[in-house]
Amino acid sequence: MRPFRIRLALIMMILIGLSVIVAGYTMGRVFKTTHINALEQTMVREINLLKATFPFHDASDPTSAATRKYYSDRALELDRLTDSRVTFINKDGIVIGDSESDPATMDNHLNRDEIRTAVDGSYGQSIRYSETLRQDMLYVALPVNSDQSDMIEIPSGKFDGYIRLSMSLQAVDQGLQRGWMIMFGALGLLFLIVAIVSYRVARGLTSPIEHITKVAHRITKLEYDARVKVTRRDEIGQLGLAINGMADSLQSQLKTIRDNEALLQSVLANMTGGIVLIDAGQSIALVNREAERMLSIQASKVTGKPYTELKRHYELTRTIEESVALQERMHEEVSVFSPEERLIRMDGVPMYEDHGGYRGMLFLLQDVTAIxxxxxxxxxxxxxxxxxxxxxxxxxxxxxxxxxxxxxxxxxxxxxxxxxxxxxxxxxxxxxxxxxxxxxxxSKRAPLECSPVHVHSFFEMVLGTLSKVAEKKQIRLEMNVPEELYIEADEDKMKQIFINLLSNGINYTPEGGRVKLQVKMDQTSEQEQVVFAVSDTGIGIPKKDLPRIFERFYRVDKGRSRNSGGTGLGLSIVKHLVELHHGKLSVDSELGMGSTFRVTLPLIQEEEN
Missing domain, CATH: 1.10.287.130 (Signal transduction histidine kinase, dimerisation/phosphotransfer (DHp) domain)
Incomplete structure (x- = not known):
């Protein structure tokens, strides 16, 4: 903005300077023309005076020395009187007398401009460079015929030709130069004044514009809190108010857009269903977080690419292809592997703009595997x-x-x-x-009723309950429990957990075997936890059955379970009761070597919100 301020000041200075120069040039031309015209009129009057008073001598022989001497002497006298060069020229253009040069050496003057134009009693004039005097001269000539003269006293002799006066224009040029010097001095002073005034005026005009421009640049850099300080009420002030109004509107609209975008992103990110948007160009335009999880993909790697990038999910890609081709609503269930098999329900809907233009297909993915x-x-x-x-x-x-x-x-x-x-x-x-x-x-209709439980006494009671059943099969019951350990739990539900686990250990252990209960604190966890381990030397569980043994009515050996009096619901009940205590249940088993069930419970139950 600063160069613009300087340019504006320079433009103002140049315009004023040009105006002064043109005016000065015009005045100089007028001065010179007027001065020359005045000199011409003066010289004409002087020639007329000479014409009336000059004692002409017979000039019929223009080349005679006497004639030239006479007229040259008279010309010299007149030069001193008029301060002008005087020249006598006969009608044939021969110079017969001159106040500054020898007439014998001078050229014929018949074709000189001032001689050619001096006809019919009118004078002729010209301005030209004199080779003799080497300066610009003003020449004025008037035709003279002594026979027709109105002289009071006419001496003997006859002259028919021209009297020419010439004057140097050096004085005029010097006057004009002084005028130019005065004008240029005044112009320089004026330039200085104009420069100061112009700069101040330009600064007064450009400073608020510069400020407005800086604010506008800040707004373009998304600094929507930038505002113009309005200190004037003219058009520039109105512009500043308009900029502020625009910034207020942009800030408000941007906040609305950001709020809506944040809300939309939050909705997309927290949806329980997956969203996949295929645009009109058959490229993936949008994938939300749940769709990433379902399909084991990354949105950053597939967005903007053709939907065929999902080719490892064959059924999904085929369904998308059919839906995009038909551009109709669809509902279908497909299987995907990521890496385990999932059953996905796809609901597709075509999207159109307000004027009816097709924008793409929107697919809602629901993982219905668990359902x-x-x-x-x-x-x-x-x-x-x-x-x-x-x-x-x-x-x-x-x-x-x-x-x-x-x-x-x-x-x-x-x-x-x-x-x-x-x-x-x-x-x-x-x-x-x-x-x-x-x-x-x-159904959550069995809330916990927690109280401190002395673990050692609790398991003595539980093992006492099962001791007769164990004695019938000659199975040893062993217990390794700390004496002073207390845990906060629902004693009845805790009893149900371990009677089921210990009963299963007894039932599935051959005669003469062993069932052991071991309790210890978990030293690896940040939260205080107690680990209960129920081990047996029974028949063990095949690895293929381990993931399913906590399902209802699932039996590894159905005949053996039925003969033992089991209902197939014991381990499922144990799993739910452990989870109700915010604990974990796991199992390790080796076929023919026995099994170990581990129950991890928090030492103190956290209060439910």
Missing amino acids: RRLESMRSEFVANVSHELKTPVAAVKGFAETLLSGGVQDKETERSFLKIIYDEGDRLNRLIGDILELSKIE
Whole structure:
């Protein structure tokens, strides 16, 4: 902006300077022309005076020495009187007398401008450079005929020719030069004054514009809090107000845009469903965080690329291809592997602009793997419950019908049938109880009632309960529990956890085996935790069955489990009760070598919000 200020001042100075120069030049020309015209008129009057008073001598022989001497002497006298060069020229252009040069050496003057134009009684004039005097001269000539003269006293003799006066213009030029010097001096002073005034005026004009420009540059750099300090009420002040208004509007709009963008990004990032947007050019325009997780991709690597970049998900890519081609709504379930198999529900909808232009396809992805697995588990659970209930009911019904028909006469056989009916009824009762308990736990209708539990005393009671069952199979029950350890837990639910685990250890351990309980503090965790380990020397669990043993009604050895009186719900109940205590449940097992179930519980339960 500073160079503009200087340029503005220079322009003003140049315009004023040009105006002064043009005016000075015009005045100089007028001065010179006027002065020369005045000199011409003076010289004409002087020639007329000479014409009337000069004693002409016979000039019929212009080349005679006497004639030239006479007129040259008279010319010299007149030169001293008029301060002008005087020249006598006859009508043929021959110089017969001159006040400054020898007439014999001078050229014929008939073709001189002032002689050619001096006709019919009018004078002629010209300005030219004199080779003789080497300066610009003003020449004025007037035709003279002594016969026609109005002289009062006319001497003898005859002159027919021209009298020419010439005067140097050096005085005029010197006067003009002085004028130019005065003008240039005044111009220099004026330039100085104009420079100061122009700079101040330019500064007054450009300073607010410079400030406005700086503010505008800051706004272009997204500094929307920049404002113009308005100190004047003219057009520049109005411009500053307009800039401030524009900045206010931009700041408000940008805040709205940023808020909406942040809200949109938050919505996209926290959606439980995946979003994939394919634009009109069949490129991936948008992928949200959930879609990245589902498809095991990175948005930064696929955005802007063709949707065929998802080619490792064949079914997904094929479905997208069909939807993009048809540009219609679609609903379909596809399988993807990332790396485990997932079942994805795709809902596609075409997007159009307000005027109807196609913008692309928007796909909503929902991971329905857990839902489908839950549906399958529900169906399997109903089938298992039906089967588990049907088996004891069928046994009870069959033996009861046999007894009612009177087909059993032997008291011992009758007693054995009644014993079977009782056992199956008891099993049926336990099965119904476990189902109800599991339903209560899963529906969160069994809240924890925590209290301090002395771990050593607690396990002495639990092992005492199971000691008779263990003695029948000659299984040793071992316990390694710290004497002074207390834990905050729901004692009844904790009892249910470890009776199930210890009972399973006893049931699946051959006679003469061992079931051991070991309790210790977890030293590796930041949170205080207690690790309970129930180990047995039983038949073990195959590796392929380990991921599923905590599922309802899942049995590794169905015949053995049924014979042992198990319902298939024990480990599922244990898993839910451990999670209810904010703990973890894991298992290590080797086929034929036994199993170890580990339960990790926090020492102190955190309060629920």
